[in-house]
Amino acid sequence: MSASSSGRTAAFVAAQAEAHDASIVGATDDALTVELRLRRASGRRKTYRLTIDTRGLEPRVREAESEHLPRFCPNRHLSDDGWFCLNYSEEDPHPVHDTESATAFWGRLLKYLTLQETTTVLRRWPSTHDWAHGLAAGAQARAERAAAALGSAFSVALDRRRLKAVHQKGSPFILLLDGQRRLCSLWVDLRRVATLRQLCLCDSGRALACCGDHADQAAALTLALMDWERQEQRFWEYAKDRPCCGQLDVCPLKPSETQNPTDELAEAA
Ligand SMILES: [Zn+2]
Numbered sequence: 163m164s165a166s167s168s169g170r171t172a173a174f175v176a177a178q179a180e181a182h183d184a185s186i187v188g189a190t191d192d193a194l195t196v197e198l199r200l201r202r203a204s205g206r207r208k209t210y211r212l213t214i215d216t217r218g219l220e221p222r223v224r225e226a227e228s229e230h231l232p233r234f235c236p237n238r239h240l241s242d243d244g245w246f247c248l249n250y251s252e253e254d255p256h257p258v259h260d261t262e263s264a265t266a267f268w269g270r271l272l273k274y275l276t277l278q279e280t281t282t283v284l285r286r287w288p289s290t291h292d293w294a295h296g297l298a299a300g301a302q303a304r305a306e307r308a309a310a311a312l313g314s315a316f317s318v319a320l321d322r323r324r325l326k327a328v329h330q331k332g333s334p335f336i337l338l339l340d341g342q343r344r345l346c347s348l349w350v351d352l353r354r355v356a357t358l359r360q361l362c363l364c365d366s367g368r369a370l371a372c373c374g375d376h377a378d379q380a381a382a383l384t385l386a387l388m389d390w391e392r393q394e395q396r397f398w399e400y401a402k403d404r405p406c407c408g409q410l411d412v413c414p415l416k417p418s419e420t421q422n423p424t425d426e427l428a429e430a431a
């Protein structure tokens with residue numbers, strides 16, 4: 163990234179800081195240091211000292227020092243070295259290149275920190291809407307788009323984690339399930355719905371073959387769900403030797419004997 167585009171990103175971010183309860187307290191060619199006074203539900207303020215890396219078109223943010231947040235916690239959506247996962251930058255980048263995109267950036271950052279504050283209190287990520295980890299986030303975004311194209315019932319089913327893609331080893335088919343109910347099957351090799359004469363998943367009463375792009379969307383949804391699962395597994399495999407920050411009640415990185423919070427309380431007593 164050239165110095166000039168980095169400078170532009172930084173300038174747009176800096177110009178919107180004060181409007182979002184933040185002050186620029188330091189700047190280099192690569193990064194801004196910011197003091198952000200996060201308003202809490204109680205009305206009190208909590209100061210976060212943040213580093214905003216402006217080398218890319220999409221700013222990256224972390225605490226300047228680990229003060230309120232750990233340096234790594236998958237379930238808090240803190241990636242390596244404490245960088246915040248503000249969105250799915252692989253699939254859905256949010257470059258900052260003008261006032262409007264800078265305002266949106268600050269909005270995402272404030273929302274993210276508010277979620278972190280609630281997480282500290284609840285000891286779990288508060289959003290009912292799960293965020294996938296690592297590269298799985300891209301697959302989640304694709305699944306969401308395909309589900310939305312098939313209708314709101316699919317978005318709801320996806321949000322509630324009812325939709326699953328199942329492939330039994332050796333089978334030529336991948337099944338798309340809603341709970342226990344089979345919605346359709348895909349040819350593994352062709353990555354296409356196997357039975358186009360079946361009724362469309364969207365309840366239009368039409369055959370899947372004649373219901374707009376729904377056959378393609380059903381296939382895209384199934385493949386995205388498969389990929390999501392695979393990437394989540396890969397992510398946890400990669401993260402498994404990392405220490406748990408110990409701040410959440412449920413974390414796959416926790417040693418299993420301390421997974422139950424009541425055990426911890428008993429130990430602490
Ligand atoms: Zn349809």
Ligand SMILES: [Zn+2]
Pocket residue numbers: 234235236237238406407408409410413
């Ligand atoms: Zn953690």
